[in-house]
Amino acid sequence: MVDVAITEPAGAREAAPEHAPVQIPEFDIVPRVGLVLAGIVIAGVIVAIAANSRWPLDFFHVAGGAAWTIIDLFLGFVLGPIMGSMTVPARIEFITKLMPKMLVIMPTVVTATLAAGWQLATKLGANLTSYPHHSWVVASFIVVGVMSVIALGLLEPANIAVLVELKKRRPNPAVIERLMKRFIYAAGILGAMQIATLVIMTKIASS
Amino acid sequence: MTERRPPPVTELGMASLALIVAGGIYLSSHIPNHVPLTPAVVLLAASVALLITNLVLLARVGEFDWPRFFQVGKWSLLAYTVIGGMIEYVFLRNHLKGGPLVVLTLSVAVFSVHVPILVGFTVARFYNPEESAAGSAIG
Numbered sequence: 001m002v003d004v005a006i007t008e009p010a011g012a013r014e015a016a017p018e019h020a021p022v023q024i025p026e027f028d029i030v031p032r033v034g035l036v037l038a039g040i041v042i043a044g045v046i047v048a049i050a051a052n053s054r055w056p057l058d059f060f061h062v063a064g065g066a067a068w069t070i071i072d073l074f075l076g077f078v079l080g081p082i083m084g085s086m087t088v089p090a091r092i093e094f095i096t097k098l099m100p101k102m103l104v105i106m107p108t109v110v111t112a113t114l115a116a117g118w119q120l121a122t123k124l125g126a127n128l129t130s131y132p133h134h135s136w137v138v139a140s141f142i143v144v145g146v147m148s149v150i151a152l153g154l155l156e157p158a159n160i161a162v163l164v165e166l167k168k169r170r171p172n173p174a175v176i177e178r179l180m181k182r183f184i185y186a187a188g189i190l191g192a193m194q195i196a197t198l199v200i201m202t203k204i205a206s207s
Numbered sequence: 208m209t210e211r212r213p214p215p216v217t218e219l220g221m222a223s224l225a226l227i228v229a230g231g232i233y234l235s236s237h238i239p240n241h242v243p244l245t246p247a248v249v250l251l252a253a254s255v256a257l258l259i260t261n262l263v264l265l266a267r268v269g270e271f272d273w274p275r276f277f278q279v280g281k282w283s284l285l286a287y288t289v290i291g292g293m294i295e296y297v298f299l300r301n302h303l304k305g306g307p308l309v310v311l312t313l314s315v316a317v318f319s320v321h322v323p324i325l326v327g328f329t330v331a332r333f334y335n336p337e338e339s340a341a342g343s344a345i346g
Contacts, residue, residue: 049300111290115297122301127238138236145228152322153221157329164330175333
């Protein structure tokens with residue numbers, strides 16, 4: 001455990017004395033079990049692409065895409081506001097449990113979804129200009145491209161940085177607050193963009 | 208916290224990623240038609256220029272937590288090399304060749320290098336000399 005003096009939000013001051021040290025639970029920045037599971041998923045995607053078989057490609061694209069969409073929406077619009085209203089000790093404990101898992105889950109889910117999706121589109125001819133709904137497919141490229149830039153440039157670095165900060169002997173509360181704000185706002189933007197993904201994908205699937 | 212004005216590494220990095228994403232979308236949205244490579248090459252060149260600019264800016268930062276930058280950066284590089292390898296595998300699996308393969312491979316290389324730089328920078332920019340002198344709980 002690490003003790004850190006941290007500034008309480010206004011609403012939490014009754015619950016704990018001001019400047020009370022907050023205990024930071026022990027945690028791994030990258031959970032090793034998660035890495036093993038991620039490796040299994042990635043190996044499965046490679047096999048699916050090599051086999052170029054419809055069902056496994058559909059499975060990884062649909063299951064991965066569903067997980068990606070739901071996690072972004074849930075994090076941006078449900079968990080984010082909840083975290084903002086938590087007391088600092090609760091928020092710290094929640095962060096140390098959530099963020100290491102996110103660090104492994106999100107890159108794995110995104111890689112599986114996109115790699116399987118591209119292979120599936122190639123197999124079905126959905127990425128050809130002759131495809132009837134080609135403009136919708138290109139729209140999905142653009143949405144995913146914008147989401148990737150936000151996720152890779154803002155969200156993922158903030159995720160790692162907040163965990164590294166919490167691992168320091170004396171974590172800086174201001175830095176953690178700043179990085180968590182960046183993480184939650186980025187997640188909110190990605191959640192909103194996932195709605196566009198849902199519109200595009202359901203349009204393509206139903207046509 | 209020792210918060211100096213850091214160089215705009217994140218902003219430039221995101222712009223660099225946006226350029227290669229735009230190039231990738233340009234190429235992939237014209238399959239299987241032959242399209243001029245020039246726009247994609249220009250976007251890639253601009254992206255590489257931003258990567259180089261970022262490296263120069265980083266090299267000129269005075270007080271910076273370089274050990275932490277490299278500690279986080281090397282593991283991120285490993286992770287994004289695996290992801291980049293996946294993307295490259297899909298290209299090769301679908302018999303992509305010639306100019307588009309070169310442009311997209313270089314784009315993947317820029318992506319695989321620039322993202323770890325962004326991660327390492329975000330972690331290391333909050334440099335605290337006291338923390339550094341005392342050591343930290345991070346291996």
